Amino acid sequence: MGSTLGRDSCRLSVDVVKFRGHANVRATHRTTFEITRDSELTPRGDCIIGVEADKALADLSQELRETIMSEGALVLVLVVDELGRHDVILGSGNPRLKLSDDRRMIVRRSSFVDSSTLLVKATKSAADLDRGLVNDLKSGASAKAYIVGIPLDCIASRLACLPPSRESAVFKC
Numbered sequence: 001m002g003s004t005l006g007r008d009s010c011r012l013s014v015d016v017v018k019f020r021g022h023a024n025v026r027a028t029h030r031t032t033f034e035i036t037r038d039s040e041l042t043p044r045g046d047c048i049i050g051v052e053a054d055k056a057l058a059d060l061s062q063e064l065r066e067t068i069m070s071e072g073a074l075v076l077v078l079v080v081d082e083l084g085r086h087d088v089i090l091g092s093g094n095p096r097l098k099l100s101d102d103r104r105m106i107v108r109r110s111s112f113v114d115s116s117t118l119l120v121k122a123t124k125s126a127a128d129l130d131r132g133l134v135n136d137l138k139s140g141a142s143a144k145a146y147i148v149g150i151p152l153d154c155i156a157s158r159l160a161c162l163p164p165s166r167e168s169a170v171f172k173c
Contacts, residue, residue, distance in 0.1 A: 010154035013064035017105070017145040019050035021081070021137030026126075033089075033126035034116075035145060036104040047106070047126045049079070049137055050145075057118060058102040064149045068093040068119065072152030075119040077107060081143040085133040091119035093149060118147070 022041040027033065029047035037053045060068075067073055073093030080086040089107060101116035111120045126134075137143060 011063075011067075011151065012154070013061065013067040013149040015055070015060045015064045015147050017053050017055045017147065018142065019053040019145070020142045021049070021140050022051045023138060023140065025049055025134065025138045027129055027134040027137070029126040031109045031125050032106050033124075033129065034104055034106045038103065049126055049129065049134070050143060053105075056102050057099040057105045057116065060099065060147065064147060065099050067149030067151055068099060069095055069097050070151055071095055072155075074150040074152075074155055076146075076148040076150065077119070078146040078148070079129070079133065079143060080146070081133055081136045081141045083136050083141060085130060085136050087124070087130040087133050089122055089124045091122035094120055 017035060019035050024041040024043050026046045027049050032047045034048045035050040035053050036048055037056055039052050041048050041051050068075055070093060075091050075093050077089040078086060091107060096113045097117055098115045104116050105118040106116045107118050107122045108120050109122050109125050
């Protein structure tokens with residue numbers, strides 16, 4: 001399910017990835033987190049938060065992939081489990097991203113890019129995720145990752161609308 005929201009000048013691209021947790025979810029990795037199509041998880045996979053994903057990077061909608069691979073794109077990932085626990089991660093898209101892995105997607109705090117990288121310069125890694133959410137995933141809860149790509153021109157146009165100071169309530173747009 002890929003979709004595009006908004007006016008032509010500001011189009012947000014969205015896709016949803018369904019997955020489930022696993023008893024071996026530890027979510028202790030300090031620089032990444034991963035969602036995989038694999039069905040099993042060993043205790044060594046300390047960055048993996050979900051298994052049996054219905055999509056990998058190569059399966060994301062073309063619109064979202066194009067947005068994420070554009071210069072200056074903002075990428076938002078909202079992870080929500082079946083019990084309603086959630087967390088939000090922000091990061092950057094990049095033209096160097098390949099988004100071609102057919103098995104997994106990795107969110108990275110660093111700027112490292114390979115075929116499995118969804119976004120770089122993330123605000124959170126596995127170790128930073130809400131521990132209630134992590135515990136639900138450790139119990140095998142199902143979850144969804146809503147991935148939203150926001151182009152730089154959309155961000156710039158919204159910033160131009162902000163009032164010049166906190167005291168001003170007049171928006172330009």
